[in-house]
Amino acid sequence: MTGSEDRPSFRLAYVPGVTPDKWARIWNERLPDVPLSLTQVPAAGAEGVLLDGDADAGLVRLPVDRTRLSAIPLYTETTVVVIPKDHLVTAADEVTAEDLADEIVLHPLDDVLGWEERPPGRPALERPATTADAVELVAAGIGVLLMPLSLARLHHRKDLTYRTVTDAPQSGVALSWPEDAHTDRVEDFIGIVRGRTVNSTRGRQPDPAPAGQKPAAGKQQSGKQQSGKQQTGGARRGGGAPRKKSGSGGARGKPRRR
Incomplete structure (x- = not known):
């Protein structure tokens, strides 16, 4: 997989009958700085659009040329x-x-x-x-x-x-992209169509915080709470049960010399 794309947008082609609205909405929520460009193309011309570089990925009808295109089957239609x-x-x-x-x-x-x-x-x-x-x-x-x-x-x-x-052939729909163009943006869209969450370890990870930047306030609080629990447990392990204060009827130590 290559590094981040230089293109300012992600270009998605889709064939008639496919409705990418739900996935487009999730993309815009997760990647508001990367515009999603949608283009409807004829089913027969979808492969050519991808191979010619006119789209980064496409929602196409199967089958596709698997020697040049990668494809993830999404669903089969009635x-x-x-x-x-x-x-x-x-x-x-x-x-x-x-x-x-x-x-x-x-x-x-x-x-x-x-x-x-x-x-x-x-x-x-x-x-x-x-x-x-x-x-x-x-x-x-x-x-x-x-x-x-x-x-x-x-x-x-x-x-x-x-x-x-009931017994007619059926049409399958897949997400497809050129074999040699599996970019970070393509991986982002794969995560969306597969239902991955933002924090999924299988998807792309968010960029790390710049050096010297403090973690979010929620993480700081969580860290303090966890540290406090560790210290409390350590006191119990190291010091055993707390000492009892000696009462009036308890044994006294030796008197101090004057």
């Missing part, structure tokens, strides 16, 4: 089928790929599910250029569309709904 609200499929809470065998299943060119062959059902005459185009075709009653749940929510329309497809 796959749903997007359909008109009056479609017969809406009668069930979830469906299988076989249930869609008689449907025209649209397969956009920017599909992120990674089908081994092709989606179930009957293919359309042409593949839509984008997922957004495919959603318009679903609304027009031309077919149905399978996609990750986050994309279905991103392209939400009042006249469309969706149902879970």
Whole structure:
């Protein structure tokens, strides 16, 4: 891992459907002096953005080229089928790929599910250029569309709904960065997405106090209290039980010579 970055900001790319808001808020709280720059990029172009140095890290869809990019898988999304609200499929809470065998299943060119062959059902005459185009075709009653749940929510329309497809491929989301660019700032963001606390020993440690600077008041007080306990314990160990004062009926020592 290299030393601290010279860049004044941390550049994070993210693909459609991914919402980095929570992590961005934590970053701004922990590192207010390092602005976080967010850029949405197409899923298919995310690797190029990272390898070209246009972003320091990215929230991308798997798989990625692991020979050149590091990646930490974060979560796997549910796959749903997007359909008109009056479609017969809406009668069930979830469906299988076989249930869609008689449907025209649209397969956009920017599909992120990674089908081994092709989606179930009957293919359309042409593949839509984008997922957004495919959603318009679903609304027009031309077919149905399978996609990750986050994309279905991103392209939400009042006249469309969706149902879970239990046996369809799923899309995984990961934090990724170039293998040769694992910087301190990248490690900071790894700590955030993994839920590390500010004081976690696995994350970056805060810079030590400059020479001659006194520790925080709370630490000084804690040190005094601990020191006091040690001194009290030492007195008990070294001196044993405290001496009893001799009373009037106790033995007296030898009289002092005059």
